[in-house]
Amino acid sequence: xxxxxxxxxxxxxxxxxxxxxxxxxxxxxxxxxxxxxxxxxxxxxxxxxxxxxxxxxxxxxxxxxxxxxxxxxxxxxxxxxxxxxxxxxxx
Amino acid sequence: xxxxxxxxxxxxxxxxxxxxxxxxxxxxxxxxxxxxxxxxxxxxxxxxxxxxxxxxxxxxxxxxxxxxxxxxxxxxxxxxxxxxxxxxxxxxxxxxxxxxxxxxxxxxxxxxxxxxxxxxxxxxxxxxxxxxxxxxxxxxxxxxxxxxxxxxxxxxxxxxxxxxxxxxxxxxxxxxxxxxxxxxxxxxxxxxxxxxxxxxxxxxxxxxxxxxxxxxxxxxxxxxxxxxxxxxxxxxxxxxxxxxxxxxxxxxxxxxxxxxxxxxxxxxxxxxxxxxxxxxxxxxxxxxxxxxxxxxxxxxxxxxxxxxxxxxxxxxxxxxxxxxxxxxxxxxxxxxxxxxxxxxxxxxxxxxxxxxxxxxxxxxxxxxxxxxxxxxxxxxxxxxxxxxxxxxxxxxxxxxxxxxxxxxxxxxxxxxxxxxxxxxxxxxxxxxxxxxxxxxxxxxxxxxxxx
Numbered sequence: 279x280x281x282x283x284x285x286x287x288x289x290x291x292x293x294x295x296x297x298x299x300x301x302x303x304x305x306x307x308x309x310x311x312x313x314x315x316x317x318x319x320x321x322x323x324x325x326x327x328x329x330x331x332x333x334x335x336x337x338x339x340x341x342x343x344x345x346x347x348x349x350x351x352x353x354x355x356x357x358x359x360x361x362x363x364x365x366x367x368x369x
Numbered sequence: 370x371x372x373x374x375x376x377x378x379x380x381x382x383x384x385x386x387x388x389x390x391x392x393x394x395x396x397x398x399x400x401x402x403x404x405x406x407x408x409x410x411x412x413x414x415x416x417x418x419x420x421x422x423x424x425x426x427x428x429x430x431x432x433x434x435x436x437x438x439x440x441x442x443x444x445x446x447x448x449x450x451x452x453x454x455x456x457x458x459x460x461x462x463x464x465x466x467x468x469x470x471x472x473x474x475x476x477x478x479x480x481x482x483x484x485x486x487x488x489x490x491x492x493x494x495x496x497x498x499x500x501x502x503x504x505x506x507x508x509x510x511x512x513x514x515x516x517x518x519x520x521x522x523x524x525x526x527x528x529x530x531x532x533x534x535x536x537x538x539x540x541x542x543x544x545x546x547x548x549x550x551x552x553x554x555x556x557x558x559x560x561x562x563x564x565x566x567x568x569x570x571x572x573x574x575x576x577x578x579x580x581x582x583x584x585x586x587x588x589x590x591x592x593x594x595x596x597x598x599x600x601x602x603x604x605x606x607x608x609x610x611x612x613x614x615x616x617x618x619x620x621x622x623x624x625x626x627x628x629x630x631x632x633x634x635x636x637x638x639x640x641x642x643x644x645x646x647x648x649x650x651x652x653x654x655x656x657x658x659x660x661x662x663x664x665x666x667x668x669x670x671x672x673x674x675x676x677x678x679x680x681x682x683x684x685x686x687x688x689x690x691x692x693x694x695x696x697x698x699x700x701x702x703x704x705x706x707x708x709x710x711x712x713x714x715x716x717x718x719x720x721x722x723x724x725x726x727x728x729x730x731x732x733x734x735x736x737x738x739x740x741x742x743x744x745x746x747x748x749x750x751x752x753x754x755x756x757x758x759x760x761x762x763x764x765x766x767x768x769x770x771x772x773x774x775x776x777x778x779x780x781x782x783x784x785x786x787x788x789x790x791x792x793x794x795x796x797x798x799x800x801x802x803x804x805x806x807x808x809x810x811x812x813x814x815x816x817x818x819x820x
Binding site for chain 2: 301304305306308309310313316343344346347350351356357358359360361362363
């Protein structure tokens with residue numbers, strides 16, 4: 279159970295990060311990446327199966343939401359902000 | 370040196386034409402430092418031009434993608450009128466609206482039945498001030514507010530004055546907070562309402578709302594607070610604070626524009642005369658169809674704000690300290706307006722002495738900033754809020770408000786601080802006043818000749 283949960287968590291985390299990188303808006307993108315990292319870190323030591331299940335289903339919902347909102351964002355994308363112009367790290 | 374200053378001032382005097390307040394303003398010492406004073410021109414960005422970064426979260430906030438996601442179904446498929454009781458279209462909209470009402474109520478620890486949807490905090494403020502005053506006018510004719518309230522509160526009070534009500538505009542102390550003893554003295558037997566905002570939109574100070582609430586309850590006076598800048602950012606509890614009416618805005622908490630809410634206490638009951646009459650929606654207090662998608666968006670924004678409050682607050686505090694620390698360590702004579710402790714950290718109002726705010730804003734064209742509230746940002750008049758806290762005329766002219774929010778990044782803060790430092794230094798080097806100060810001349814001792 280624990281190991282199965284762990285691989286699920288890691289794969290969800292990777293998918294969330296991968297999807298969030300697609301946000302065209304600088305601020306939404308950096309926020310999503312930061313929030314996902316901090317959220318997973320805050321729940322690093324959760325081992326109660328019920329809580330874990332709840333968190334996993336929340337993460338799955340978030341993934342679907344991010345996918346939808348990335349599409350919306352891509353439909354109406356706009357100029358880059360000045361920060362992105364200067365920042366080459368590419369976030 | 371002096372002659373250069375005078376020439377500039379004369380020039381400005383002719384440029385600004387005949388408008389009274391502006392002419393006065395050009396006569397003040399600080400404007401002598403300015404060569405290029407003109408109101409910032411609006412223009413559209415070119416296709417490939419980079420967008421300025423956003424640092425004006427008090428004016429409005431970008432909508433959270435989670436909010437838009439909650440709203441979209443109601444903009445697309447579920448278009449029923451939430452007040453239709455005879456078919457499924459109505460029922461689904463109604464249940465979405467009621468869920469949103471509960472989300473708003475939960476954020477401020479109220480009962481959902483005490484929430485009325487409005488078009489925004491301006492309407493909520495108008496409704497509560499005019500509504501309560503007019504309902505109780507037979508016996509009570511006095512209202513108390515403060516000098517640093519939002520324009521819509523002050524203007525509602527002006528309207529009431531024209532209708533024969535008595536209004537006391539309480540002054541604030543130099544830190545922007547009201548004096549509770551002064552408030553207690555101002556309360557009369559015929560006072561119906563006290564209205565004090567929770568967090569100020571220009572300088573970010575937090576009024577002692579809980580103490581005011583308890584004082585008003587003990588004197589049997591209704592208490593209204595404009596919490597547009599407070600909810601979702603600091604914990605708000607209407608029963609602890611003994612608030613009777615509270616205004617809420619959607620677009621200040623990453624929700625949609627054009628929607629807000631008013632909390633109206635049921636026990637003890639607060640009665641108000643509605644501004645808008647008609648179909649009797651919202652307990653008859655605000656007739657008109659509730660815009661389901663907007664209400665759903667407000668509800669979602671409130672729920673997210675509640676979940677994220679601690680996380681956001683921690684982050685905003687870190688970023689705000691970073692900004693202030695960077696700027697203050699690099700340039701002297703920077704004053705932070707408002708109480709240093711009793712405040713919401715995401716609203717930072719700084720005065721840069723010997724630099725004119727509008728020219729600094731123009732120089733910082735890569736950053737979307739403002740010198741005060743958006744409603745008054747078109748005028749060159751110094752903000753009445755800064756005047757009320759007793760800021761010197763020249764300091765009031767040199768202030769800029771930095772708004773930090775959920776989506777602000779470290780890089781944006783660093784960029785803003787860096788640009789700000791660079792431009793303030795540049796503008797000061799151009800300023801004859803700054804030169805005089807460096808030579809040790811006390812500017813207050815100079816007698817400027819009048820023309």
